[in-house]
Amino acid sequence: MIKVSNLSFSYHKAEGPVLSGINLEFDRRSTAIIGQNGAGKTTFVKLLKGLLKPDEGDILIQNHSVKLKTAAELARTVGLVFQNPNDQIFKRTVLEEAMFGLLNIKMGRHTAENQAIKALKLVNLDDKLEMNPHDLSLSEKKLLCIASIVAMDPDIIILDEPTIAQDHAGKKIISQIIKELAEKEKLVMTIIHDMDFVAENFERTIVFNEGKVLLDGETRDVFAQKDILQEANVEAPGITQLAEKLGFEHTILTVEEFIKAVK
């Protein structure tokens, strides 16, 4: 779906590249991008979204170069949920907020409303349609932002730090949405620091470090490589570390797996 070849990017020439020599291919597997702050993760997804243009190399999304499209044109194909909901929230009511993107891609009002309500149902906000989004709690605002992108039904959805400010129930909703999108053959990507959430929900994990790809593979294989993870200052989920210290043979990713292995 996405092919990244020899991608380099810098904000200021003098400060050196933020990303250099990145080659990646994305298929339909749900993918988590992890790494320290400043490793270039957000810059990378902004490039995918066409918000920034690469200095060198190219990105092909469904065989079209992003260089030739504006971010707005890419909106039908790639959806990006921003980290801070206050940057995204824009309209006076929850419903209008969810409809905003749909109207931008020239969908009729009636269909847009139906799609928006459907997406809001996914995040349990369909009972707050007429509320001002700024009166929602932070976690609800984040869910609203996710819904407003999901409503647009893009083939690729990128979530920047979706689990911030979410309690267990919120995380469960997000996890459910990721599963449903995967079933619909969509590519879900995320930038995230919550390793437990990665282990439970994402098939593939990519580790960024200092603007380069350090590790890339099945989530289980990635979390097995303790030494390389340490180099990127990333820690495997608690349960994975516990299993490893107890001398388990296989890499454990979730509590359920752990319990099964003990039994």
Place this chain on the structure above:
Amino acid sequence: MKSISLYVDRESFVHDVDPITKLIYILFAILVPIILPSFTVSFICVGISLLLILAAGVFRKTLPIFGFVFLVLITVVIIQGLFRPENETVLFQIGPFAMYQEGLHYALKITLRVVNIVGAFMILVLTTKPSHLVESLVRKGMSPRIGYVIVSVFQIIPEMMASMSTITDAQRSRGMETEGNLLVRIKAFLPLLGPVVLGSLINTKERAMALEVRGFNSRTPKTYLNVEKTYAYSKGIQALLLLLIVGAVAWRIFL
């Protein structure tokens, strides 16, 4: 934190001098040529300012500002040279226009004054961090509230610009066209102002609470984050500058 200012971070004795001394220098550079309106004095003052700018290593940064100032001054030269009422002696002729000596003389006086004032301010602005300047003023007795207002203006504007660009990105991500001709841009820009302004109002509320929690309105004397920068010769320089101003007044009155 990002801040708008023309401050250039360099090592030089001009940078080491405390802001108060620089303020007194500005006073000196403005007052003395007014008290003693001779070209020699003006030239000396401009010369001193230029030397200090050169010594601070910030000359290059002054060029665009001087460039702008000269653009304005050229109109002064032309208008005064052509039309000043006292004009009598024709200096030279360009086509049908005659330039007069009196007008040009006056224009030179104005030019020197302006360059002098701009130069003196430039020393302060280019070699002093706004926060340092405000801190020294607060130490001298300015209300810390006013100090805070001044410092925060320097920070809030870049912050609003940054949030404007993030909000624009977020809306572009949802298919709002912001690239293209002027009309498209204007249509995109106006609705974006709402969230930016609203966002900064929300921030202001949070900022006020954060300040209050840290005792902003407490009446006990404030302490300072930075150690006071003292320059060994500040007192001497300040005394000398004030003495020169008084001397200039005396010169004007008695001689």
